[in-house]
Amino acid sequence: MHPNHPxxxxxxxxxxxxLTAGDLSAAKIGxxxxxxxxxxxxxxxxxxxxxxxxxxxxxxxxxxxxxxLGSFIVVRKLSLMGDTLSHAVLPGVALGFLWTMxxxxxxxxxxxxxxxxxxxxxxxxxxxxxxxxxxxxMGLVLSGFYALGICLFTMIQQLPTANKAxxxxxxxxxxAALSAEDLWMIGxxxxxxxxxxxxxxxxxxxxxxxxxxAQALGLSARFFHYLIMLLLALSVVIALQAVGVVLVSALLIxxxxxxxxxxxxxxxxLIYASLFGMGAGVAGAFFSYLGNSLPTxxxxxxxxxxxxxxxxxxxxxxxxIPRWIRNLSRDRRIQIENTLKAVYHVREKNAFSIDxxxxxxxxxxxxxxxxxxxxxIRQLVRRGFASMDEPDPEALPDRERKxxxxxxxxxxxxxxxxxxxxWELYLTESVRYQPDHVHDDAEEIxxxxxxxxxxxxxxRLNYPTRDPHGKLxxxxxxxxxxxxxGPSR
Amino acid sequence: xxxxxxxxxxxxxxxxxxxAWESSLWIVIMGFLVNAACGxxxxxxxxxxxxxxxxxxxxxxxxxxxxxxxxxxxxxxxxMMVGAVGAxxxxxxxxxxxxxxxxxxxxxxxxxxxxxxxxxxVILIALYADQVDLDLECVLYGEIGFVYFAESFALLGMxxxxxxxxxxxxxxxxxxxxxxxxxxxVVTSFDPVLATSLGIPARWVHYGLMxxxxxxxxxxxxxxxxxxxxxxxxxxxxxxxxxxxxxxxILIMSAVFSALYALAGLHxxxxxxxxxxGAMVVAGFLLFCLAWILSPRRGLLTQLRKGRRGLRxxxxxxxxxxxx
Numbered sequence: 001m002h003p004n005h006p007x008x009x010x011x012x013x014x015x016x017x018x019l020t021a022g023d024l025s026a027a028k029i030g031x032x033x034x035x036x037x038x039x040x041x042x043x044x045x046x047x048x049x050x051x052x053x054x055x056x057x058x059x060x061x062x063x064x065x066x067x068x069l070g071s072f073i074v075v076r077k078l079s080l081m082g083d084t085l086s087h088a089v090l091p092g093v094a095l096g097f098l099w100t101m102x103x104x105x106x107x108x109x110x111x112x113x114x115x116x117x118x119x120x121x122x123x124x125x126x127x128x129x130x131x132x133x134x135x136x137x138m139g140l141v142l143s144g145f146y147a148l149g150i151c152l153f154t155m156i157q158q159l160p161t162a163n164k165a166x167x168x169x170x171x172x173x174x175x176a177a178l179s180a181e182d183l184w185m186i187g188x189x190x191x192x193x194x195x196x197x198x199x200x201x202x203x204x205x206x207x208x209x210x211x212x213x214a215q216a217l218g219l220s221a222r223f224f225h226y227l228i229m230l231l232l233a234l235s236v237v238i239a240l241q242a243v244g245v246v247l248v249s250a251l252l253i254x255x256x257x258x259x260x261x262x263x264x265x266x267x268x269x270l271i272y273a274s275l276f277g278m279g280a281g282v283a284g285a286f287f288s289y290l291g292n293s294l295p296t297x298x299x300x301x302x303x304x305x306x307x308x309x310x311x312x313x314x315x316x317x318x319x320x321i322p323r324w325i326r327n328l329s330r331d332r333r334i335q336i337e338n339t340l341k342a343v344y345h346v347r348e349k350n351a352f353s354i355d356x357x358x359x360x361x362x363x364x365x366x367x368x369x370x371x372x373x374x375x376x377i378r379q380l381v382r383r384g385f386a387s388m389d390e391p392d393p394e395a396l397p398d399r400e401r402k403x404x405x406x407x408x409x410x411x412x413x414x415x416x417x418x419x420x421x422x423w424e425l426y427l428t429e430s431v432r433y434q435p436d437h438v439h440d441d442a443e444e445i446x447x448x449x450x451x452x453x454x455x456x457x458x459x460r461l462n463y464p465t466r467d468p469h470g471k472l473x474x475x476x477x478x479x480x481x482x483x484x485x486g487p488s489r
Numbered sequence: 490x491x492x493x494x495x496x497x498x499x500x501x502x503x504x505x506x507x508x509a510w511e512s513s514l515w516i517v518i519m520g521f522l523v524n525a526a527c528g529x530x531x532x533x534x535x536x537x538x539x540x541x542x543x544x545x546x547x548x549x550x551x552x553x554x555x556x557x558x559x560x561x562x563x564x565x566x567x568x569m570m571v572g573a574v575g576a577x578x579x580x581x582x583x584x585x586x587x588x589x590x591x592x593x594x595x596x597x598x599x600x601x602x603x604x605x606x607x608x609x610x611v612i613l614i615a616l617y618a619d620q621v622d623l624d625l626e627c628v629l630y631g632e633i634g635f636v637y638f639a640e641s642f643a644l645l646g647m648x649x650x651x652x653x654x655x656x657x658x659x660x661x662x663x664x665x666x667x668x669x670x671x672x673x674x675v676v677t678s679f680d681p682v683l684a685t686s687l688g689i690p691a692r693w694v695h696y697g698l699m700x701x702x703x704x705x706x707x708x709x710x711x712x713x714x715x716x717x718x719x720x721x722x723x724x725x726x727x728x729x730x731x732x733x734x735x736x737x738x739i740l741i742m743s744a745v746f747s748a749l750y751a752l753a754g755l756h757x758x759x760x761x762x763x764x765x766x767g768a769m770v771v772a773g774f775l776l777f778c779l780a781w782i783l784s785p786r787r788g789l790l791t792q793l794r795k796g797r798r799g800l801r802x803x804x805x806x807x808x809x810x811x812x813x
Binding site: 074077078079080082083087126129130131132133135136138139140142143144146147148150151152153154155158171172245246247249250253254256257260261291294295297298299301302305308312318319320 | 535538539540541543544548587590591592593594596597598599600601604605607608609611612615616625629630715716717719720722723724727730731757758761762763764766767768769770771773774777781787789792
């Protein structure tokens with residue numbers, strides 16, 4: 001799928017929302033004395049509130065933009081660059097304000113972007129001209145620029161003339177108070193980022209994953225690095241008013257990190273990250289709408305983090321719980337294979353003359369307690385690898401309880417022993433290990449070798465029949481030649 | 490510009506010490522204590538490439554403070570400190586948990602964790618605004634300017650503001666810890682493998698460092714806020730490391746720098762009429778830039794004169810958080 005389709009549709013939807021804004025007039029949240037849950041729910045979904053429409057549109061755009069750009073910094077281990085940028089733009093915001101002495105969004109926009117870019121350049125300078133590590137350099141720029149911004153802000157607050165209302169929203173963000181002009185800016189930056197990523201997808205990809213290779217290809221890797229940084233600075237600046245200086249970095253990192261847990265493909269990661277960003281934006285707008293004067297930004301971040309936590313726990317590939325279950329079932333499989341191997345060894349000791357294995361013999365071989373062996377046997381029987389011959393202890397008191405492998409059980413047992421012995425032989429022949437050093441290694445790898453690797457080993461070792469200790473390596477032909485009698489009843 | 494008052498060198502140096510000199514004195518003392526305590530712990534953070542863990546903890550303490558407020562409803566209680574320190578340590582644990590158990594890189598784990606906790610803190614404060622007496626502005630740039638007006642405690646015939654006293658005790662405790670465990674802290678920071686072979690429990694040193702970091706951040710929080718504290722953690726030792734290679738020298742220098750930042754910041758803030766905590770960090774950043782350019786050993790000028798461009802080989806930009 002081409003990456004830009006979903007965005008085009010969403011951009012259209014966002015545009016429609018913008019057009020309908022203002023037609024319907026409804027009371028603002030603050031005018032309502034009664035904020036009962038269901039009323040608010042209906043108001044939310046009917047989109048009657050113009051300020052809500054603004055907030056929602058902005059959240060959708062910001063989710064897309066930050067999700068896309070955040071993916072690139074997350075895969076490059078530059079996540080905290082977003083944090084650095086969001087703090088470094090602050091003096092630019094103040095200077096942009098001082099330039100016009102009004103809250104002209106365009107002047108602030110230009111000032112903030114320049115300050116952000118200067119911040120990334122200073123991090124780079126500190127990193128390349130001193131011994132200071134990059135994390136310290138980022139911390140220095142982050143807090144140094146921020147302190148400058150705070151000084152300027154506190155100075156502006158004492159100015160008698162300036163119309164300084166609303167500068168606060170750069171610090172904490174106020175998604176509910178976005179103006180139409182802010183919305184236009186958010187839209188433009190989102191579309192710019194989208195265009196840049198669609199046009200230069202391959203270049204960004206190569207620069208992100210292999211800087212040296214990109215240079216070898218003749219790409220101007222530095223140019224694309226700074227292009228990403230520029231887009232990042234732009235998106236930080238537009239997001240600043242919605243979620244505030246501390247939480248912008250979360251808008252960049254969290255949806256991208258969530259997507260990173262779900263997929264390995266960059267284009268899918270981009271799509272997922274922007275979808276999560278949009279979902280978190282809508283959810284955050286919804287929850288903050290339910291109460292009176294609740295901040296939108298923190299709710300957006302908490303929604304995004306909830307998605308992240310879900311992915312962290314349940315992601316099919318990298319989630320903690322599925323991996324835990326996989327480990328558990330792998331451990332169980334290894335245990336079963338070890339039991340089957342023990343059965344093989346017992347039969348081998350008797351020159352394959354007996355079919356039924358006395359439980360006692362298996363227990364001696366496995367060196368386990370009787371109850372543990374019983375448990376292992378029950379596992380084998382449940383999986384259809386073996387059946388038990390259980391004589392009635394009263395009728396036939398002398399007959400032992402015996403275990404019989406089914407054909408599939410016998411095949412698995414042979415496969416494991418073959419893997420073990422082939423690997424031992426490989427280690428002694430090809431890797432020149434001493435024969436008494438190879439057992440432990442083979443004990444681990446026997447459960448992991450696939451058929452194609454076994455074929456390769458056999459070819460390489462010239463179809464051997466004996467392992468380094470002189471024992472027979474069971475082959476598939478041998479398997480079919482060893483007829484198996486079922487339990488004699 | 491109208492905003493910047495005319496610069497007059499005499500009044501620049503005299504202004505803070507005229508009528509409000511007592512307030513100025515306590516601001517400088519508090520600034521010095523905060524900077525020195527942060528610088529001491531920060532030196533080890535910087536060595537371990539964990540500078541941004543300070544960032545994470547300083548934001549994560551917010552929900553801890555909010556919850557403690559809800560439980561106790563009084564401001565100066567020990568419960569608040571316990572809640573905040575607990576939240577900071579929880580953040581460290583969560584970051585380690587995420588990056589150890591999944592493929593999420595440590596920097597992203599750090600970013601996700603502290604922003605989440607900070608958001609929860611802001612939401613709690615907004616939801617229970619009537620019970621939580623915490624000004625969010627204070628989170629952003631601290632209230633060091635009002636330290637003189639805090640409750641005070643009579644000590645040796647002097648009225649010592651309680652935050653100053655608390656910070657002094659913290660600094661003293663840190664110094665004692667440092668003297669006791671200097672070798673352990675140094676060895677684990679430079680060579681964890683050697684530390685393990687010497688029988689030093691590196692994990693415990695790590696947790697001890699994280700605990701002292703959390704305590705220092707929580708006590709500094711009220712004065713300088715969540716973000717400026719990062720500068721105070723990093724600036725003194727990084728500036729020191731531009732001038733010397735010996736850790737002991739860097740630690741001593743960072744104490745001297747702390748006093749300098751506090752003084753210069755106060756004068757700057759009085760002249761420009763801006764936030765004193767912010768001005769201290771700006772002063773620190775300017776001093777860092779001076780050291781960066783002029784340092785006799787590794788300054789930019791020296792590099793230019795010797796014709797070496799860059800002491801380090803440039804290799805891509807990768808962040809590090811010390812959790813690798």
